[in-house]
Amino acid sequence: MVSQGAAEPAPRRPRAELALAALADDLDPRARLHAILEQVLVFTEVTFAAVYTPDDEGELLSLTASAGVPANLYGLLDSYPTAGATSLAEVARTGRPVWRGSADLVQDADARRSVVGEFSVGVLPLGERGCLLAVSDDLDGFAAEDRRCLDLFARAIARAAPAPPLGPGASFDLAMDTGQVEVDDQVLDLFGIGPDDFEGRVETLLAMTVPEDLPALMSVVEADHMSIGDRELEFRIRRPSGEQKWLRLRGRMVPGGEDRPTRLVGTVADASTLRTGRGDVARVQRLAAALATAGTVRDVSQAVVAALRKPLQADRIALAELEGDRLVVTVLDPPQPEAWPEVWRTEWRSEWPDAPVRTMPTLATALREGRAAIWPADADLEPALAEVGPGGLAVLPLPAGGRMAGACLIGWDSPHDFGPEERALLTAAAGLAGQALMRAHAFDAEHELVGMLQRTLxxxxxxxxxxxxxxxxxxxxxxxxxxxxxxxxxxxxxxxxxxxxxxxxxxxxxxxxxxxxxxxxxxxxxxxxxxxxxxxxxxxxxxxxxxxxxxxxxxxxxxxxxxxxxxxxxxxxxxxxxxxxxxxxxxxxxxxxxxxxxxxxxxxxxxxxxxxxxxxxxxxxxxxxxxxxxxxxxxxxxxxxxxxxxxxxxxxxxxxxxxxxxxxxxxxxxxxxxxxDGMALRPRRESWTVWRVPQAVAQARRYTRRVLRAWGIRDEADAVLLAVSELVTNALVHTDGRVRLDLTLLHDRLRVAVADNSPRTPIKPANIGWQATGGRGVLLVEAMSSAWGTVPASGGKQVWAEIPVG
Structure with missing residues (x-):
């Protein structure tokens, strides 16, 4: 679902067939299964896909592989009885697909584990291999195109050989209740630990993890933060010698019983020879694991930036929420305003910038159609977007619950080539981020109320x-x-x-x-x-x-x-x-x-x-x-x-x-x-205390004339002197106490201000009769100046007028 520019996309099923045909022939069965599940996320509106296979006795359908958002958010279980009343059991018995809501999978309290809203479920048969389970947040069910694509992927999974066991070599067996772990010598060799130095505690191995990778790894080895089914993750360790090494963990949860604990069993391998590129399953699951523990909208945004910017070698990433007709940016990377287009800087506020969607028709179209768009270098885009990615731009709408939760913009300065694996990663990341934003909104609702009240004050x-x-x-x-x-x-x-x-x-x-x-x-x-x-x-x-x-x-x-x-x-x-x-x-x-x-x-x-x-x-x-x-x-x-x-x-x-x-x-x-910073141009100021004597106004005029002569103001002197006469006269006649005259010159404006001890503001008369003896002073000041007004001043007021000067 990635388009080049504004071109119409090809039908999804033919493109899905091409993607399946492009899978490498030398992929081992487990990697092929994960690759197919990842393509389910890319070519359909599915947010979670999983394969359930029957056990040797045929009594249970157990989850063996999955891709997408953490499944515990949908309340899904590790296994379902084949004799039960769920959709999975029905498909396993009848061999016919079903398309239903979520109620039959989370019908009891034990099964409903932190379910986020309602969702739609599709279950397709895989022959003797079990069932393909697909979950969509679209409450209207699966569209016809999605059903055709899912049928294609189900047939591809059914043709694949059964996934092999995790196998010997570099293996581990972790007891989830005690943290005791059994490992072979190959695991210890990867970590650089001698057999005599390892006491069998998982904390010893976790302590060697690079701090930035520890949260994602903990989401795999902690039962409370895991998606069900297979686990796959790449992470870094620092060996005792100081050497940093990439490792890949593959594991499977083995449910416990009354007499045995729940266990995580699997293998660890050197990932330096296994990493297949930017769009591999491990990287998508790494993002899913990070998003599973992201509580707030900002946490989600930062997780997306951390997962995408360096792997994609992008120059900038913006993640934003859609609120009405505005795009409210939650994370900008890099955060400096000068790294972003001018329209973004003009909307910059003291906390976060707002970017109006109406200024970016390309983005508005992507949000309306809900389809990711990739634009190559030198694409003809509006400046607000072209400056984000002059070497290439990816616009990813973030779908959630049948609507658009926001958008992610990824830009490159140098010409960038978009490969198939990168396109898959972008599309899968958009779906994961959209669902994570929806969950974070539920967490943020109370805090948003607090923030909204606080911002109004x-x-x-x-x-x-x-x-x-x-x-x-x-x-x-x-x-x-x-x-x-x-x-x-x-x-x-x-x-x-x-x-x-x-x-x-x-x-x-x-x-x-x-x-x-x-x-x-x-x-x-x-x-x-x-x-x-x-x-x-x-x-x-x-x-x-x-x-x-x-x-x-x-x-x-x-x-x-x-x-x-x-x-x-x-x-x-x-x-x-x-x-x-x-x-x-x-x-x-x-x-x-x-x-x-x-x-x-x-x-x-x-x-x-x-x-x-x-x-x-x-x-x-x-x-x-x-x-x-x-x-x-x-x-x-x-x-x-x-x-x-x-x-x-x-x-x-x-x-x-x-x-x-x-x-x-x-x-x-x-x-x-x-x-x-200091003022580049400081105003010139002069003040005069007006004494209450018969010649007070004349003295104020003589003082003003001397100041104007010193400042080189001649053409506007009469207008200034008239304003001074009227303002000083009003202050002497209508107030008591001290009167002060202030003259200020800045650029080409002269400000005349007269302060007195009365808080009463002069009122401009509505009309003046020919016999009136007062009220004309304010009108004369207004006529001589470009602006006038009053401000409070230490219990009194200051009446001011500004007069343009040459």
Whole structure:
């Protein structure tokens, strides 16, 4: 089911016949049987295929070979009695195929082992060899084309000679209940162990496995994580001499009884001479084993990337879920934004990118048709896809339960040739990944609810900053359905100031999340009023005390002057910021902090200074990243500082992801990184305190005229002076207290701002009669400027107007 470009595919049965004819004549019977079962997955919509053969007494049908997703997910058993009422027993007795639902195979509680939904079953006779069992997640049953292909494969299996026993030589016999294993001298020789040094424990052999291959191997030797039937897996070991060796394990589960344990018996061989290429059965089963233990959608995505990118020598892989009309990418490899097309970068968000399907018609067609497509080098594709794989692109829709769960994109930079084995691997991997995504969704449902609630309370996007770049990450805890109280915020303020906030509300429940949203809103409101950091935090503390809640919160608030690189920060029971200097050294800042918010009504929150040089990196985080049951907060902060010191500040997103790689998932984590670059063009500023004297407006005009002359502004001087006159007059007439005039020039815009102590905002009159004596000032300011408005300023307000200048 792989197409070249947009060409119509040939009928599947003729292509299946060609694939069967292409099987090598020198394949041993067992390898031939596995190859046929793998082709069942490639040329049909089947997700699991198995052969059941009768025992010597003819009383049981036992599974002897299988391919596809782990069969225990469908509740299938190792053996079925031939006298039973199942479809397998009926086909063995009558010799006629049956096409039914799943109920007859999992009809009792013992048989129903973690079944994922309903499915369709097809059973075809193999003569004296038993039955071919095929499973599909399509609840409507098997299409006519699938039935014809399955009949073809059943005939091919029936013609094949019986699979030989696993045989002597390099053999093992593992007791599943005790872990004791009996091995011959050839196995010990492969592992490089002397007979006198082996005490018969399977843990001794497992300890020699390369760590990256251990999870897949454990899924084979642990009964709780195995698919039934034959086991086949390639893995690496490191011998005592330091030599690394590839081994292939072939095994078969022997069910136990009352007096004997369940055993795994099989052989181990040197795989360096046995590996047949990228599309062999062992590699597909290796992927299936990895997906069997993948719990979340991200785990599934990472397993697919790990299984495909290196074997296929691909330059990039993206795995994405289909949500409505958008493709939400869960894993990008490599993760750097510059490695991906421009349309992907323009949709980049603080956590994951979104790629709209409508911008990629080729991908939309593949998803609609549910057919994998392979595009050679220099194919005429839309830029969003052509740049993913200029040397070749594979688009794999991921089917699951009769719908498309998502897509996998695999791209090469250099011209790539797609061989038959590689095509089989791509198609089989797509089916396995689609089913794994469906299972992971069931596991992720509760955590998605938590994440959705959390995301609604956090900023969707971080603002563009003058002279700095910021990224944020949030990881919810994986410990059950718990909503955390961690938050972050970035608040642009007047005069090129920016406030960065990180906080944590006590507890993990809906109350903590609600309070988190209230505290974030309160801090933002107090900040935009123009208060200094200590006043902002003190106001938030009094608000939390007045709420009469049993919860408290910690936070760190940093106000950065982007023009000068000077920052002031306040800690309220929170861990300190970590600062990475441009030379790569990192330090944990030291300052006196106040108590957590909501504990004491009258509390002091002292401010501490920070000097940021261009290239400095500031990290604000919550304790979930630096503290756990096994890690003290001081050691965690030291590790964070070391991670920052070794990081490349040019790629903040990669730095954030790296720092979160070892995060404690028993607690939620918020992380805010800020790289201070400095402003390339700093504004020119002048200020004047307006005294309440009869000549106040005239003095403000004379001061403004001198400033404009010094700045070389002449043509627009009259418009600026008129705006100054009206704004200063309004402030003197309608307010009391101090009045301040601020002039700011940046690029080709002059900003006139007048601050006073009244919070009342001037109102633009709807209409003015000819006898009216007031109200024209706002209209004149609007006429002279390109924009005007008001902002809070330390209990009062600031009325501003921007005037373009040449």
């Amino acid at each position: 956090l900023p969707r996007r971080l603002p563009q900053l003058p002279g700095a770049v910021a990224v944020a990450r949030y990881l919810p805890t994986t410990a059950g359905l718990e909503v955390g109280g961690d938050w972050y915020d970035v608040i642009p303020l007047p005069d090129n100031h920016v406030a960065f906030v990180i906080g944590d509300v006590q507890g993990h429940n809906a109350g903590a999340a609600t309070l988190m949203g209230q505290m974030r809103t309160a801090l933002r409101a107090y900040a935009v009023e123009g208060h200094p950091p200590d006043v902002v935090v003190a106001h938030a503390n009094r608000l939390l005390v007045d709420m009469e809640t049993d919860l408290f919160a910690t936070c760190c608030y940093v106000d950065v002057d982007m023009e000068e690189g000077l920052a002031w920060y306040v800690r309220a029971g929170h861990i300190p910021p970590v600062l990475r200097h441009p030379d790569g050294t990192a330090e944990i800042t030291e300052s006196d902090g106040g108590p957590p918010l909501g504990v004491l009504r009258q509390a002091d929150f002292p401010m501490a200074p920070l000097r940021l040089a261009p290239g400095a990196l500031l990290a604000l985080t919550t304790d979930g990243l630096v503290e756990s049951a096994d890690l003290d907060v001081e050691d965690g902060l030291d590790q964070l500082a070391s991670g920052l010191s070794a990081a490349d500040p040019a790629h903040l997103g990669v730095v954030a992801d790296t720092l979160l790689g070892g995060a404690n998932r028993d607690d939620d984590v918020a992380l805010l990184l800020v790289r201070y």
